[in-house]
Amino acid sequence: MNLTLKIWRQAGPKAKGEMVTYQVTDISPDMSFLEMLDVLNEDLNAKGEEPIAFDSDCREGICGMCGLMISGKAHGPEVTTTCQLHMRSFHDGDEITIEPWRADAFPVIKDLVVDRSAFDRLIQAGGFISVNTGAAPEAHSVPVPKPRADRAFDAAKCIGCGACVAACPNASAMLFLGAKVTHLGEFPQGQPERSARVVKMLTQHDLEGFGGCTNIGECTNACPKEIQQDVINQLNIDLRHALQQMT
Amino acid sequence: MTTTTPETTEIATGPIHGLYTEGDPVADTKAPDVPIAKMWDQRKFDAKLVNPSNRRKLSVIIVGTGLAGASAAATLGEAGYHVKSFCYQDSPRRAHSIAAQGGINAAKNYNDDGDSVYRLFYDTVKGGDYRSRETNVYRLAEESANIIDQCVAQGVPFAREYGGLLDNRSFGGVQVARTFYAAGQTGQQLLIGAYQAMERQVGAGTVEQFTRHEMLEVIVVEGRARGIIARDMVTGEIETHLADAVVLASGGYGNVFYLSTNAMGCNTTAIWRAHRKGAYFGNPCYTQIHPTCIPVAGDYQSKLTLMSESLRNDGRIWVPKRREDCDKDPREIPEEDRDYYLERIYPSFGNLVPRDIASRQAKYVCDEGRGVGPLVGDFRRGVYLDFSEALSRMSKEAVAEKYGNLFDMYQRITGESPYEVPMRIYPAVHYTMGGLWVDYDLETTIPGLYAAGEANFSDHGANRLGASSLMQCLADGYFVLPNTIRDYLANGPFPKVSEDAPEVVEARAAVEDRITRLLNVQGERSVDSFHKELGQIMWEYCGMERTEEGLLKAIDLIRALREEYWRNVRVLGSADTLNQSLEKAGRVADFLELGELMCIDALHRRESCGGHFRAESQTEDGEALRHDDEFAYVAAWEFAGEGAKPVLHKEDLVYKAIELKQRSYK
Amino acid sequence: MAINTSSLTRQARASRTTVFMKILMAVSGALFVLYVLVHMYGNLKIFAGTEAFDEYALHLRTMFTPILPFGGMLWIIRVVLLVAVVVHIWAAFTLWARAQGARSTRYVAKEAAKRTLKTKWMRWGGVALVLFIIWHLLQFTIVKFNVGSENAGHSAGALVVSSFQVWWVTLIYLLAMVALALHLYHGVWSASQTLGWANTARARRAWKATAHVLAYVIAVGFIVPPLAILAGIVKG
Numbered sequence A: 001m002n003l004t005l006k007i008w009r010q011a012g013p014k015a016k017g018e019m020v021t022y023q024v025t026d027i028s029p030d031m032s033f034l035e036m037l038d039v040l041n042e043d044l045n046a047k048g049e050e051p052i053a054f055d056s057d058c059r060e061g062i063c064g065m066c067g068l069m070i071s072g073k074a075h076g077p078e079v080t081t082t083c084q085l086h087m088r089s090f091h092d093g094d095e096i097t098i099e100p101w102r103a104d105a106f107p108v109i110k111d112l113v114v115d116r117s118a119f120d121r122l123i124q125a126g127g128f129i130s131v132n133t134g135a136a137p138e139a140h141s142v143p144v145p146k147p148r149a150d151r152a153f154d155a156a157k158c159i160g161c162g163a164c165v166a167a168c169p170n171a172s173a174m175l176f177l178g179a180k181v182t183h184l185g186e187f188p189q190g191q192p193e194r195s196a197r198v199v200k201m202l203t204q205h206d207l208e209g210f211g212g213c214t215n216i217g218e219c220t221n222a223c224p225k226e227i228q229q230d231v232i233n234q235l236n237i238d239l240r241h242a243l244q245q246m247t
Numbered sequence B: 001m002t003t004t005t006p007e008t009t010e011i012a013t014g015p016i017h018g019l020y021t022e023g024d025p026v027a028d029t030k031a032p033d034v035p036i037a038k039m040w041d042q043r044k045f046d047a048k049l050v051n052p053s054n055r056r057k058l059s060v061i062i063v064g065t066g067l068a069g070a071s072a073a074a075t076l077g078e079a080g081y082h083v084k085s086f087c088y089q090d091s092p093r094r095a096h097s098i099a100a101q102g103g104i105n106a107a108k109n110y111n112d113d114g115d116s117v118y119r120l121f122y123d124t125v126k127g128g129d130y131r132s133r134e135t136n137v138y139r140l141a142e143e144s145a146n147i148i149d150q151c152v153a154q155g156v157p158f159a160r161e162y163g164g165l166l167d168n169r170s171f172g173g174v175q176v177a178r179t180f181y182a183a184g185q186t187g188q189q190l191l192i193g194a195y196q197a198m199e200r201q202v203g204a205g206t207v208e209q210f211t212r213h214e215m216l217e218v219i220v221v222e223g224r225a226r227g228i229i230a231r232d233m234v235t236g237e238i239e240t241h242l243a244d245a246v247v248l249a250s251g252g253y254g255n256v257f258y259l260s261t262n263a264m265g266c267n268t269t270a271i272w273r274a275h276r277k278g279a280y281f282g283n284p285c286y287t288q289i290h291p292t293c294i295p296v297a298g299d300y301q302s303k304l305t306l307m308s309e310s311l312r313n314d315g316r317i318w319v320p321k322r323r324e325d326c327d328k329d330p331r332e333i334p335e336e337d338r339d340y341y342l343e344r345i346y347p348s349f350g351n352l353v354p355r356d357i358a359s360r361q362a363k364y365v366c367d368e369g370r371g372v373g374p375l376v377g378d379f380r381r382g383v384y385l386d387f388s389e390a391l392s393r394m395s396k397e398a399v400a401e402k403y404g405n406l407f408d409m410y411q412r413i414t415g416e417s418p419y420e421v422p423m424r425i426y427p428a429v430h431y432t433m434g435g436l437w438v439d440y441d442l443e444t445t446i447p448g449l450y451a452a453g454e455a456n457f458s459d460h461g462a463n464r465l466g467a468s469s470l471m472q473c474l475a476d477g478y479f480v481l482p483n484t485i486r487d488y489l490a491n492g493p494f495p496k497v498s499e500d501a502p503e504v505v506e507a508r509a510a511v512e513d514r515i516t517r518l519l520n521v522q523g524e525r526s527v528d529s530f531h532k533e534l535g536q537i538m539w540e541y542c543g544m545e546r547t548e549e550g551l552l553k554a555i556d557l558i559r560a561l562r563e564e565y566w567r568n569v570r571v572l573g574s575a576d577t578l579n580q581s582l583e584k585a586g587r588v589a590d591f592l593e594l595g596e597l598m599c600i601d602a603l604h605r606r607e608s609c610g611g612h613f614r615a616e617s618q619t620e621d622g623e624a625l626r627h628d629d630e631f632a633y634v635a636a637w638e639f640a641g642e643g644a645k646p647v648l649h650k651e652d653l654v655y656k657a658i659e660l661k662q663r664s665y666k
Numbered sequence C: 001m002a003i004n005t006s007s008l009t010r011q012a013r014a015s016r017t018t019v020f021m022k023i024l025m026a027v028s029g030a031l032f033v034l035y036v037l038v039h040m041y042g043n044l045k046i047f048a049g050t051e052a053f054d055e056y057a058l059h060l061r062t063m064f065t066p067i068l069p070f071g072g073m074l075w076i077i078r079v080v081l082l083v084a085v086v087v088h089i090w091a092a093f094t095l096w097a098r099a100q101g102a103r104s105t106r107y108v109a110k111e112a113a114k115r116t117l118k119t120k121w122m123r124w125g126g127v128a129l130v131l132f133i134i135w136h137l138l139q140f141t142i143v144k145f146n147v148g149s150e151n152a153g154h155s156a157g158a159l160v161v162s163s164f165q166v167w168w169v170t171l172i173y174l175l176a177m178v179a180l181a182l183h184l185y186h187g188v189w190s191a192s193q194t195l196g197w198a199n200t201a202r203a204r205r206a207w208k209a210t211a212h213v214l215a216y217v218i219a220v221g222f223i224v225p226p227l228a229i230l231a232g233i234v235k236g
C-alpha cells in the first residue's frame, strides 16, 4: 500500500520543529509500523537526507523504549506498543501524522525521540522496597495471598513507555505512578515505606512538571499493558492514609 | 575420560588454514584448591576486605544495566562504593533482560522433588554439553536460592499458589520443578526489581547513572583497566570516565546475525573493544538457536520474536510432503500429504526433541524446498506448528487457557489466528554462550576489568539451559562480583590517572578518529544493508549447521564485506547530535570483526557440541558428536593486532565432580 | 551500610501534592452535590403551590431555632458553601494552569484534540456554572430583581413563577442545567475515584453509573419546574 506520512522533524532539543510530509510506497501489511519507518529511512539515506530519529529497542512490546503519537493516538489505533503495531491496521492511501510524545516533562531530543528520564527520577524518589543485597529473609517466610500477588503483578506489567502521559489531556503521569505504588503496596514487604513512598513519588511527580490527574481515563485507554485506572484510585487512597498519619 | 562412540564419523583433520596461531594455555587461578562444595566460601573468606570508610573513595564503572549490571550496581552502591553506571537506552530499565519470558531456576527444592544444589549444578554442566567450567557452575547453583530470597524481598511479583507460597514449574527438559516465574514476563519483573534497587542507590547518591551513553573504549593504564571512553548519544560529546575498576555487563552479541531475538541495540562493542585491548574472548562461536520463533515475513524484517517453547507440548510440527503444496492453504492439505517429520524421525521424542535438533530439522526440510510461508529470497522459511489436533482433543477454552497470550501475540504479528490456521515457526538466533573469558572471580585477562552476565563466556558451556541465564546474571551481579571485586579494590585506591595520561589521550583519540572515519566514508550503502549482508553470511555458514567449507567461505566473504564497509558505507548527519546511523555504524563495524573470529572459532572446533553443530561430526542419527579427547577446553582468543592472526589459548576443562558423558536423546 | 531511603525530594509533604488538591476538590464537589440535591427537592415544592414553596423557604431559615438564631443554619450553609466554592475554584484553576504548563506544545493531529474534550467541558463548564450562580444569586437572593411582569411581593415562590414565565430566563436555566449535568456526569465519578472508592473494576462501573444517574436526575429535577412554569402548568 501507499501512504502519506506527516512526521515531526526537529533537529535538536532547542531547534524549532515542523511537520514534514513524506510518501512511502509498496508497504506490506505484514510490516510493523517501525519497519515501515525503517524503509522510509533507508530511502532517505539513499537520497542523502538524514534519517528520522525514533526510539526502539526490543521491538517485541516489552522494553517500553518505542512510542509515537500516531494520528493523535498514543501507540496508534491498537492496544499495543508502537513496535507491535502492524501496517495491516492501516489502509492504502491513508494519511498518518506521526508526532513525539508531548509533555514538558518529556522534552524532545530530536525528531520523534523524547527524554523520559523523569520516570527514572520518580522511581529514585521512592519506587522501591529498601532491602540491601544479602539482607533478605527466606522467600517462603512471607506468604502473599494470591489475589494480592496477582494484583501486584498486573500493576507491575507497566513498561514505562510514557503513553499514559502522552495521552493524558493534563500530561499527568498518574497511571505510571499508580502502577508502581499499587505494585509495591500489595506486598507485605512494601508496607513499612508505603506512606513515605507515595508522598515522595507524588512530590517528585509534581516537581517534574507533569499535570495533575482529573480522572479522565485516556491514559488507561492508551496503555499497551492495559494498566487499569484503579491503580490511580489506590494511589489516592495511599495518599489519604499518608495525610491521616501526618495529623 | 572420554566416551566417544566408536562409530564416529570421520573428523576432517586438515590444516587449520593458517587462520590463527596457538599460544600458551590459560588457567583459572582464583578458584581455591579445596573441594568444590567449600570453594566459594573459601574464596569469599580469602578475599580481602575494604573498610567501609574507604569505600567511597573507590570507584567502579559498570557498563550495562541488565540483570547483571543493575544488580551489581545496586549491591556495590549499597556497600558504599562510588559506582558509575552506563547504558545506551534512555533508562536502565530497558536493558534486554526485560524480554526474558520463561523463568529463573533456583535450587530451592520447594517441591521436595529431589532437587539440590548438586542436581542443578549437574543439569547445567550436562545441559552445556560438558563445555563449561565446573567450579563456576557449582557456585552458580549454590547462589541460586539466595537470588529468589533477594528478589522476593524487593517485591518481584513471582507467580504464587493459593496458599500464598511461590509456584514453580519445570522448564527446559529437566525433571524437577525449579523454575520460578512471573507469567511470561519473568525477565521484566526481575529487571524491574534490580532497576529499582539501583535507582534507590542513585537517589542515595552512591550510584551515578549515565543513560544514552555508549561505551566505545576501555582505558588501560599500566596494564590495569582504569576507565572507559563513552559517547553521550544526545550531545555527541566524547567523555572520559576514570575509575578503579571496570565491569562489563553489556549482554549478548546475537545481533551479529542481524536477525535474532535480541533487541535492536544489542551489540558487541563493549566487549569487542575490551578484547582488542587485551581481554581474551572465550568460545565466540557458541550460539544458541531457538526452534520456535515467528518466521521472517519479508526483506524488511528487523527482528525475530520468540514464542515460548511450551507450545511444542501440544502443537504438532509438519511440512507438506510435496513442494507443490507449499503455497496451499494448510487446511486443504490432506493428512496423507503432510510430513510430521519430527514424529517420523524421532518416534520416541516426537515434537519434543531438544532445541538444537528441532532447529536443525526445520532447516533441512526448508532447504529441501518444503518450507511454508512467504518466499524470502528463494526459500520459504517456516514450518507449521499445528494445534488442530489439540483443539479437537481439548476444547478451545482449554487451549486458550494454556496458550492464549502466545496466540494473541502471534496473531498481532502475523495477522493469523492459530485457532484457525496452523502457526508458522522457524528457528532464530537467541543467545550467545561465548563472551569475554573470565576466571573464577569474573575477572578478564586485563586486571581490573570484569565481565558479568551474558557478556562473559559464562557458565553455560556450549549450550544454555532454559531459565538459567537470568540466574547467572543475578548470581554474578548480586552475589559473586561484589565479593570478588572487593579483593581487587582492597589494593586500591590506585594511583590517580590524569585525563592527559598518554593512554587516556590515545583511547580518546582512537574513538574520535573512528567516528570521523565513519562519517567521512560518504559511500553508497547504508549501515543496515551491510548488517543484513553480514547476518546472512553468519546465518548461512555459522548458524545452525557449520561445515569447514562453509566457514572458510564465510571468512572470505566477511573480509571482503569489511573492506567494502570502510570504503562504501554511508553515514549521514553529524557527530554532535543524536545520530542513530552513526551509533549503528560503530556497532556493525565491530560485528564485522567479531563475525570473522566466530567463524575461525567454529572452524577450529572440529566437533559438535551443544549449539555448535559441525556437519562433519555427527552420529548416524544426526546427533551432535563431541570429541572430548581433543576439545574439552575453552577456546580463549587473544587479539593480536589489526590484520594479525588471533592467538588461541586453551583452558582445559577438568571434570572432578561430574563424569563426562555423550548426550543422548534416544 | 545503613538503609538509606533518602531521595531527590527532601521536603515531601502529602498536603503539597496535586492529589491533595484533588481531594479538596472532591470534598467540596461532594458538598455541592449534596446541596443541589436538597435544593432540587425544595424547588420541586413549587408544584405544591407558591405557599408551600414559601413555607419551605421559611423552614430553611427557622431550622434549628432557637438553638441558632433565625436564618442561622442558612448562614452556616452559606459559609460552608462559600468556602467550598473558593477552595474548589482555587484548586480547579491551579490544576488547570498546571495542565496548561505540562504540555506547552500541542499535538497537531485533530484526534488528539478530541481527547481533551472532557477536561474542557469540566473547566469551561465550571466557569459557566460560576457565572450562572452569580446571576442566580443576584436574581433570587441578593437583589431579588424581578424580570417578570407579575408582582412577587415578598414571596419567593411568586418571584420564581414570575421569572420563569420569561422564556429567556428559562433558557438560561436550561443551558445552565446542561452544564451542570455535564459537570456532574464526570465530576461525581471523578470524586469517587479521588476519594478512593473505586478500587475495583466493579466499583468503578458502579460509580460511573451513579454519576450518570445523578447528573440526569439533578438536571431534570431542576429544569422541570421552570419548564412547567413556562408551559403554564404551574401558575402563581
Ligand SMILES: Cc1cc2nc3c(=O)[nH]c(=O)nc-3n(C[C@H](O)[C@H](O)[C@H](O)COP(=O)(O)OP(=O)(O)OC[C@H]3O[C@@H](n4cnc5c(N)ncnc54)[C@H](O)[C@@H]3O)c2cc1C
Residues within 6 Å of the ligand: B063, B064, B065, B066, B067, B068, B069, B086, B087, B088, B089, B092, B094, B095, B096, B097, B098, B099, B100, B101, B102, B103, B104, B186, B187, B213, B214, B215, B216, B249, B250, B251, B252, B261, B262, B263, B267, B269, B270, B306, B430, B431, B452, B453, B454, B455, B466, B467, B468, B469, B470, B471, B473
Ligand atoms: C527473547 C528472550 C527470552 C529469554 N528468555 C529467558 C528465560 O526465560 N530465562 C533465562 O534464564 N534467560 C532468558 N533469556 C536470556 C537472558 O534474558 C539474557 O541472557 C540476559 O538477560 C542477559 O542479561 P545481561 O545483564 O547480561 O545483559 P542485558 O540485559 O542484555 O543488558 C545489557 C546492558 O548493556 C548495555 N550496553 C550494551 N552495550 C553497551 C555499550 N557499548 N555501552 C553502554 N552500554 C551498553 C545495555 O544498555 C544494557 O543495559 C532470554 C533472552 C531473550 C532474548
Ligand code: HEM
Residues within 6 Å of the ligand: C036, C039, C043, C057, C060, C074, C078, C081, C133, C136, C137, C140, C141, C156, C160, C173, C180, C222, C223, C225, C226
Ligand atoms: C431551575 C433551577 C433553580 C431554581 C428554580 C432555583 C431557585 C432558587 C431560589 C428561589 C432561591 C432563593 C431561595 C431563598 O433565598 O429562600 C435559590 C437560592 C440559591 N440557589 Fe437556586 N435554583 C435553581 C438552581 C440552582 C442551581 C443549579 C444551583 C447551584 C449549582 C443553585 C444554587 C443556589 C444557591 C447557592 C442559592 C442561595 C441559597 C442561599 O444562600 O440563600 N440553584 N435558588
Ligand code: HEM
Residues within 6 Å of the ligand: A213, A214, A215, A216, C022, C025, C026, C027, C028, C029, C030, C032, C033, C036, C088, C089, C092, C093, C122, C123, C125, C126, C127, C129, C130, C180, C183, C184, C186, C187, C188, C190, C191, C192, C194
Ligand atoms: C467555578 C466553578 C467551577 C469550576 C471551575 C469547576 C471545575 C472543576 C474541575 C476542573 C473539576 C475537576 C475535574 C475532574 O476531576 O475531572 C471539578 C470537579 C468537580 N466539580 Fe466543579 N467546578 C466548578 C463548580 C462546581 C459546582 C457548582 C459543582 C456542583 C454543583 C461542582 C461539582 C464538582 C464535583 C462533584 C467535582 C468532582 C470532584 C473531583 O474531581 O474529585 N463544581 N470541577
Ligand code: SF4
Residues within 6 Å of the ligand: A157, A158, A159, A160, A161, A162, A163, A164, A165, A175, A176, A179, A219, A222, A223, A224, A225, A226, A227
Ligand atoms: S502505565 Fe501503561 S502507558 Fe503508562 S508507562 Fe506504564 S505501560 Fe506505558
Ligand code: F3S
Residues within 6 Å of the ligand: A167, A168, A169, A170, A171, A172, A173, A174, A175, A212, A213, A214, A215, A216, A217, A218, A219, A220, A229, A232
Ligand atoms: S488520562 Fe490523565 S487525568 Fe488522570 S485518569 Fe489518566 S492521568
Ligand code: FES
Residues within 6 Å of the ligand: A055, A056, A057, A058, A059, A060, A061, A062, A063, A064, A065, A066, A067, A081, A082, A083, A084
Ligand atoms: S521497542 Fe520495546 S516496547 Fe517497543
